Amino acid sequence: MGSVIRHGHATLVAHTTLAGQEAVVKLYGPEPDGLKAYCAEFDAYRALEKLQGDIVPVMLAAGRACPVEEGDAFAIATRLVPGLTLEDVLYEHGSVGEQVGEAAMEALRRLHAAVPGFLHGDLVLDNVVLVEQEAGQPPRCVILGFGMARLDATPEEQAEEVLQLEVELDEQKQEDT
Numbered sequence: 001m002g003s004v005i006r007h008g009h010a011t012l013v014a015h016t017t018l019a020g021q022e023a024v025v026k027l028y029g030p031e032p033d034g035l036k037a038y039c040a041e042f043d044a045y046r047a048l049e050k051l052q053g054d055i056v057p058v059m060l061a062a063g064r065a066c067p068v069e070e071g072d073a074f075a076i077a078t079r080l081v082p083g084l085t086l087e088d089v090l091y092e093h094g095s096v097g098e099q100v101g102e103a104a105m106e107a108l109r110r111l112h113a114a115v116p117g118f119l120h121g122d123l124v125l126d127n128v129v130l131v132e133q134e135a136g137q138p139p140r141c142v143i144l145g146f147g148m149a150r151l152d153a154t155p156e157e158q159a160e161e162v163l164q165l166e167v168e169l170d171e172q173k174q175e176d177t
Contacts, residue, residue, distance in 0.1 A: 037147030121148030
């Protein structure tokens, strides 16, 4: 396993190489919260398969990682998304910027449109990556971190999630002024 990137909700996230590709591996479990997060993330990646490589990372592998004394641990490996989280963009540049915010909103709207009932469940700036683009290309965002996702949300819950992201993006704009 490569270097630890962060500890997420009931997970450990690490940068590594898998089959010659730069990858991110999330380890879940053995505690119940970790196993629940694995199932939610795995189900989300399966439901969002057509969006992988576009606004969702490409899932490279998933399954049982290893037995441990307390039970089983599971892992999901995704292709590394080159770029910065919007939280990092905010820290480094003082703001996310209007075009980047619009790209994040568009990615979320596309997720909701692609899978009726999809709800991310933890859409914070740290779970949106501004993808490195060639000069002159419009900003593009990828959404990750599906450990709290659901596939049974109502349209009202989806609208609330869109509003929550709008509010978070608006708050960072106000803090910048």
